[in-house]
Amino acid sequence: MAKVILDNIKKIYPHAKDEDKKKKKKKNNEPEKKTNLQITDEGVVAVQQFSLEIADKEFIVLVGPSGCGKSTTLRMIAGLEKITEGNLYIGDERVNDVAPKDRDIAMVFQNYALYPHMSVYDNMAFSLQNQKKSKEEIDARVREAAEILDITPLLERKPKALSGGQRQRVAIGRAFVRDPKVFLMDEPLSNLDAKLRNQMRAEIIKLREKIDTTFVYVTHDQVEAMTLGDRIVIMKDGFIQQIGTPQEVFNHPQNLFVAGFIGVPQMNLYNNCQLVKDGDTYKVTIMGKEYALTEKQCAALNANGVDSQEITVGVRPVHVAVSQDANAGISANVEVTEMMGSELHIHMTSGEQKTIAVVPIDYNTDEVIEQHSTVAFDFKAVHMHLFSNETGMNLI
Amino acid sequence: MGINFEKNSDFKNRLIIFVILFAAAIVVVIPYIWMISNSFKTTMETLMDPNHLLPQTPTLEGYERVLTGSPFFKWLGNSIIVTCTNTIIILFTSTIVGYVFSRFQFKGKEFLFAMLMFTMMVPAQVTMITTFLIIDGIGLYDSLLALIIPSFVNVFGIYLCKQFCDEIPKELIESAQIDGAGNFKIYWKIVVPQLRPCIGALAIFTFLEYWNDYLNPLIYLSSTERMTLPLALSYFSTQHSTDLSATMAAAALIMIPAAVVFLIFQKQFIKGISMTGMK
Ligand SMILES: Nc1ncnc2c1ncn2[C@@H]1O[C@H](COP(=O)(O)OP(=O)(O)O)[C@@H](O)[C@H]1O
């Protein structure tokens, strides 16, 4: 239970020596991550300009593609990586130079990292023993945590004898018994199959009410981020792209990267659109069709001093309307339709430009969108996100 | 037809391998059988009639002379003290130094490790005289400590343990750090249990090395009551004659503890050996 402040944090991994590199490559045969991290003389800049104030008991999710520096950030909070520059506070204390064992944090690792030679009980008791708690208190707390996580029957088992989901629970339980100031989780669900993952996600939400402490949760899965986080931090190439509530980042992505990263299916992006300023009002032309922007949008654009220019317009698939009347909007070819139960995903092309629409299925009409037919799609100006072609930033 | 042929050649191969291994096994085992057999013969019989494998007139004379006619139990005690102390100390120093070399970053680490490895290339005989002068200089000549103190550090053991420590997932250590364990506790509670196969193998290596050591006791010990068992074998020989019966009996007795230790640790020993071969 404590706030956590990251103040302009930077992490540089020194250049590895040649032999180390070779060794590393040999060891994990995973493909090289494709990132555009900045590389300086000192090394690879994995994280930079990272500033974030995490309120007490807040649930923060760090999300971004693989290699963007999420784990590095989390490990700096844990004290497992040295902070190259900047300040880290837990509670009111600056902890840059405090050892992990003295930070009073708990962490769940991606591969669980259970102690293989200890029983589940001993795994969970280990941290409490290190805190020199009495035997009775340790026993009570371990059993209470086991009860909550539904692992009481497993207490005497060794990790080897557990399934993936059970190991996951034990790993969470081991962190949970401690009642830590900050609860850190690094992709805790990524080793589980899809069904178990959904189930555990729901359990983490429930668990959170019981633990009532500050959470920092790392994932590459934006669905997890949207469902779990009070606020989401979206990262790319070592930089924060946007910080906000799930609604904020969904409804107002600050740049093209966030727009494309958050939301499934991805937001439709149209690159070569003309934004024209006409007095106090603005118009935008998308593939030959002109739209007048709303009053609110115009006011915001005016306030930001936006001039006429070429821009990229983004529209979420749920906001695309599709009609069989080929004249009712921008015409397109239906490539594929996917039945998703209550909704239909329509993949369309207009020349090079692809558009995805998500439309509810109305079983009462016989109107059917056929594959390979010609249709028209349209959207409302109010649903448009406008991005500068130059900077990729949201113009509003 | 094809299958038959394959089976045939398979059988042939197995037979050849079996014959070779059997011959090798006989070569290895015969001295032991010969030793045990002779320990039940009188010296006279051994010398006069060496062709019989089994003693014609079995006798326990040899054993009697060893157990009652010499300070055998004193020697046994000496051997146990030296071997056990050395084994325990080496297990401790090897695991902890190996762990440090594997997990900690410090200035000059690579150089230090290279130096250590280098000493492994130098035969012990090269440093024998200087070591002797040092031991003598600090007044440890003819004391069991002369066999113990120079053995505190075993470079091979350090190397073996470092290799095993490299294989421990780093998350285990980090997890323990976060769980509030200090460095020594992590070593003792997390690393050592992970090193069990390695410790088993090293325990056998070092136990046998010091249990069978003949050269160092020969150099550093002189009084009869300080001797260790391998050295004591020569006790039954004089310039003019050798009490073969007693020597063989003593040799047979010395083997017993080594065999017991091997049986205790053999499972981990084999696991350790095969794991070192794997990576
Ligand atoms: N110990 C290290 N030494 C050098 N580079 C590292 C190290 N750990 C991570 N990196 C690099 O830093 C970048 C960020 O890594 P990480 O924080 O693990 O990414 P994420 O968790 O977001 O996938 C990656 O490009 C990775 O290759």
Ligand SMILES: [Mg+2]
């Ligand atoms: Mg990661």
